[in-house]
Amino acid sequence: MASPAVFLAGAWSAGRHNCIPGILIVVAAAGFASALAFSALVFKRVLRPLNDMTDAARRFFNAGYRLDAVIPRAGRPELRDLAGSLNRMMLELQSYRAFQISQIMEEKNKAQALIDTISDGVILVDELGGIIYSNQAALALLGIPRVSPEVVLPAAIKNEVFAREFAAILASGEKFLRSEAEIKLPAAPEDGEPTVRNYGIMASRFFLATLKRQGRVVILRDITNEKELEKTKEAFFHMITHDMRSPLATIQGYAEILRRKLPQSPETEKYFKSMVYSSRRLRGMIDDILNTTDLQRGVMAMTLEKVCANALIARVAEQHEPVTTPKKITVSIQPLPQELEFIADAALMERVLTNLVLNALRSTPAGGTITLGVSQDAENVLFWVGDTGPAMPDDKRGTIFEQYSRMEKQSGQSMGLGLAMCKMMVELHKGRIWVESEAGKGSKFLFTISKSLKASSASQAKTLD
């Protein structure tokens, strides 16, 4: 600022030259006054409007983007324009923000309405077990009266089965978890009977960006009705399968009677053999289904008795003659040098080997060979069924023993239950089953039976032959 300097210069020169005429003093005073006036003008027209703008902007931010008072349009024209633009900007920001918030609120309300309406329990927990969000259904199921920071899962859960499940979920590092639990719900006051419901529990992990922490969404779904329906369907299927045995036995029986009554010829003998073979196959399928269901229900009872290994493979090998003869497939056996007796369920052993042979028959081309063999070591008896069919693809070797898996190439031919049943039955005999396959050499199915099994006393005592 120039004016104080001019004033000082004036005063200094005035002190030095007393003889200087008064006119100079007047000039200096005028200069000082005009400097003062100029600075006042600068303050009023430039600095104040700028301060007003700063203050207004600060108030606007502090008020959460709410514009309480507009900036007065004052000062120089440029600054008046600037104030106008600022006002417009703040107004727009305010309305934009209001719009955003109402949209977010709407989204939140929609999500909340959805989550509260569905009957599944939905609960979001953080990694420490604190509840981030929960719908009423989940709170009611878990027996938590109200969500508060003190509520920590699984300790706050009343039902011990749910508490165990939540403890497992919180302890697990898996991204997705799925389990089922049978829950005894407390008696309703009006009818007084405690009810047992089945719940499907699905948990999936997510990342809480703002908290930089892992959380979990847990869904509790009542699957009691699905379970019951499934059980009914299964029972119905089981019953029908079971009832099929009796008419089949009648057909088999009369076929045998006819075979004895009719004058024999090579043709009739061939026909009868095919009839017997097919009815035995059907009977085998029915037994497989019934055995599998029993096993899954945990009611499978084995009749453990002495089985002759060599006799077993010989019996299974000769049964398939009606199919092997026309297909020109050779069935050979590789028995042990000495007879070996081991403890197993004879009927189940026969089913496992028969299924493996049927499987080999499907994949072996005409003129091929199927080999049944047996060997042993100290702990196990090892059986195998080899064929000269195409090699089994690597990726299929693990899955063929799963229920209802099929090989695509064998269009429509079921490998569904057979091999799955084999696996279950072998495992029931404390053994394992696997397949070895090499291009050009066919496939070889092998299974072991543990020698540690003990004969069930009653059935052993009363076995005739």
Added chain:
Amino acid sequence: MLKMLIVDDNTEFKTMVSCYFTDLNYTVELADNGREGLQKVRTFKPDIILLDIMMPDIGGIEVLRELQTYDDVSQVPVIVITGTYFDKNMSELFRQEPNCKEFLAKTTELSYLAKKVAALVKKSL
């Protein structure tokens, strides 16, 4: 000629088994229920009895125990044949009775049944 008594309320099964064993030179007598079976057993004097479990009047297990009290038939071998599901616990129960020599499902193949019958008859002669 060997004599066989079949005690069963299921006509279809009874007829089929009867045809089969008649053809194998057995003399076959049929009883529709437990009561009739217990009556016929005294006059017919069978060499072997095929007995069903589920019958409308007297069940298989009662017939089996009653037979043990008849002096002349207490040693006659009985094959219990069940049409209901082949329950292994049930089979253990029946096998406790001394005259029950075999416990088979009705769906057993006839040739297998014939083998069992022949073996039992031979033993008891």
